[in-house]
Amino acid sequence: MQMTFRWFGPDDDKITLGQVRQIPGVEGVVGALYDVPVGEVWPKAKIAQLKAQIEEAGMSLEVIESVNIHDDIKIGLPSRDAYIENYKETIRNLSEFGIKVICYNFMPVFDWVRTELARTLPDGSTTMAYDQSIVDTMDPEGMAASVEGDSNGYVMPGWEPERMKGLKALFAQYADVDEKKLSDNLRYFLEAIIPTCEKYDIKMAIHPDDPPRPIFGLPRIVKNFDDLKAIVEMVDSPHNALTLCTGSLGENPENDVPALIRYFAGRDRVPFAHVRNIKHLGNDNFEEAAHLSEMGSLDIYEIMKAFHDVGFDGYIRPDHGRMIWGETGRPGYGLYDRALGIAYLNGLWEAIDKASRA
Numbered sequence: 001m002q003m004t005f006r007w008f009g010p011d012d013d014k015i016t017l018g019q020v021r022q023i024p025g026v027e028g029v030v031g032a033l034y035d036v037p038v039g040e041v042w043p044k045a046k047i048a049q050l051k052a053q054i055e056e057a058g059m060s061l062e063v064i065e066s067v068n069i070h071d072d073i074k075i076g077l078p079s080r081d082a083y084i085e086n087y088k089e090t091i092r093n094l095s096e097f098g099i100k101v102i103c104y105n106f107m108p109v110f111d112w113v114r115t116e117l118a119r120t121l122p123d124g125s126t127t128m129a130y131d132q133s134i135v136d137t138m139d140p141e142g143m144a145a146s147v148e149g150d151s152n153g154y155v156m157p158g159w160e161p162e163r164m165k166g167l168k169a170l171f172a173q174y175a176d177v178d179e180k181k182l183s184d185n186l187r188y189f190l191e192a193i194i195p196t197c198e199k200y201d202i203k204m205a206i207h208p209d210d211p212p213r214p215i216f217g218l219p220r221i222v223k224n225f226d227d228l229k230a231i232v233e234m235v236d237s238p239h240n241a242l243t244l245c246t247g248s249l250g251e252n253p254e255n256d257v258p259a260l261i262r263y264f265a266g267r268d269r270v271p272f273a274h275v276r277n278i279k280h281l282g283n284d285n286f287e288e289a290a291h292l293s294e295m296g297s298l299d300i301y302e303i304m305k306a307f308h309d310v311g312f313d314g315y316i317r318p319d320h321g322r323m324i325w326g327e328t329g330r331p332g333y334g335l336y337d338r339a340l341g342i343a344y345l346n347g348l349w350e351a352i353d354k355a356s357r358a
């Protein structure tokens with residue numbers, strides 16, 4: 001496996017590449033261009049600049065998270081073909097700079113959803129949490145306002161205030177998009193771009209829905225084993241692949257995360273993994289926990305063992321972390337707890353690896 005760390009760029013992240021470089025075992029940075037509007041082609045000059053910054057700091061840039069998908073593609077509007085052509089051009093441009101994996105999601109309207117961005121835990125740290133009963137009573141505008149108000153001034157990916165202004169109109173466009181239509185639109189997208197991915201050797205890695213269930217009446221098609229299997233079968237190519245996010249999938253207690261890893265990573269369909277722990281609180285509620293297995297509901301040892309057993313050699317990163325030691329910053333993306341997560345994942349991996357050779 002290759003350990004990586006997500007970084008939001010010099011203007012949008014108060015963590016420096018110098019700090020990331022000092023986390024033992026981190027070889028790569030997972031990055032993106034945040035100033036290119038969704039749907040537009042990523043310019044080579046900007047990709048080159050991002051790559052140069054990261055390489056100057058002694059790390060590599062081989063994974064992009066995310067090149068977001070324009071809603072017209074998810075809705076299936078006639079304008080989608082132009083956006084798909086742009087996406088292909090972005091793939092070609094990224095390939096020139098050695099990018100191997102593009103992480104993306106196919107969630108309508110929103111990226112991940114939480115109802116609290118800073119819940120205080122008994123140890124004084126803060127974490128992100130999800131309460132289904134709040135989602136059931138809130139409307140999407142209320143949710144967007146609460147995310148904006150709680151995010152310490154950072155723009156949360158997928159929650160850009162500009163986009164949120166057009167929320168009502170966007171919801172209206174999704175009115176007749178059900179799960180079937182959304183999957184047909186994903187298939188259309190994949191059939192169009194995977195040949196380009198094969199040619200330029202870039203793997204598309206879809207991120208699961210977070211939480212993995214419908215919210216605000218919007219369809220969700222990346223929730224569980226059946227969904228993931230349907231997606232990898234839409235276009236049967238190793239370039240049509242998954243980002244195996246243990247937290248997102250694990251938010252549904254019915255998902256057996258190590259089994260999902262064994263199945264899909266065992267079939268070479270997982271070039272990228274997000275590993276984090278979450279704690280089930282009942283009634284579909286959960287909060288994000290420290291990576292250590294005993295702090296949450298997921299068995300991180302079994303998760304890493306599953307990756308090791310199938311010979312996983314992809315990119316991996318800790319996902320969200322709590323805010324600890326007084327750190328303030330982008331919710332979920334502080335330095336300290338994610339660095340602790342990396343140390344723990346590396347420790348598990350070394351132990352599992354050495355035990356397997358003994």
Ligand SMILES: O=C(O)[C@@H](O)[C@@H](O)[C@H](O)[C@H](O)CO
Nearest residue numbers: 065066103104105111112207
């Ligand atoms: O929860 C997170 O912060 C990430 O895992 C997602 O936002 C992820 O980057 C996107 O869904 C992928 O497009």
Ligand SMILES: [Fe+2]
Nearest residue numbers: 245248274319
């Ligand atoms: Fe994730």
